[in-house]
Amino acid sequence: TKRLDGKIALITGGASVPGLGSATAQRLAEEGAKVCVTDIDLDGAEAVAKAIRDAGGTAMALKQDVAEEADWDSVLDRIAQEWGSLDILVNNAGIAVLRPIENLTSADWNKQLTVNLDSVFFGTRRAVEIMRKAGKGGSIVNLSSVAGLVGVPACSAYAAAKAGVRMFGKTIAIECARDNIRVNSIHPGMIDTNMQNVARSDNAEFFDQVVDSIPMGRMGDPVDIANAVLFLSCDEGRYVTGTELVVDGGMTAQ
């Protein structure tokens, strides 16, 4: 038996390859979950779902803008129609606009808060409703960041959203603990994905210095985060709720 046999999972922002959402979808599918991969990039999400199906897993792709509440309704209705319920929600979709305060516009602020934080509220509210109705518990995993724990220059709006995700999740964890719905956040350091490729293209020399300063001396692999999501989603993590799992090669230990 696999760790997630019979489980139904929704992973947002799963189109990016290499990305944390696609790696997570793949890993959860390997462990037997049926995975729904959503993204604003439907073609990308389709490609990820197809690769999972080709490897023998069960996956479907849907278009979803996580900042749009109506998109959550259509995605969750579709999952209910196809598969019946929802056991695991991975709030992974996110954007990072790196700008010091003097260059940070209200539009930058609003965009990062809606995509990174409002989305988690919309998704969690609906997922809790569905999980409570089914009465089988569930797991909600929110992708925060080390920037939600410690200050990182040029990340103020992103950090505000990611710290919000952390405390929002803790509160919901307490509200839902008796329903056996667990809520945790993961705080990646620097993981080698398209998001970091974009950051590196802005200033490669500075970027490489930061990577060098990580105690483990390298970026993490997307599967390192996927394994953390798996732990928090499966029965081996059954007593873990309302906490944060830092996966950063020691970055925030110094």
Ligand code: NAD
């Ligand atoms: P990525 O940029 O490679 O992929 C993000 C995906 O989210 C893309 O496919 C994009 O199309 C999608 N997306 C963007 N806006 C969306 C929206 N409104 N609705 C639906 N989908 C949307 O990023 P990643 O590195 O895979 O990061 C995934 C998550 O992990 C993000 O929340 C990010 O903030 C967080 N994180 C990443 C790192 C890292 O080092 N890679 C570190 C800390 C936190």
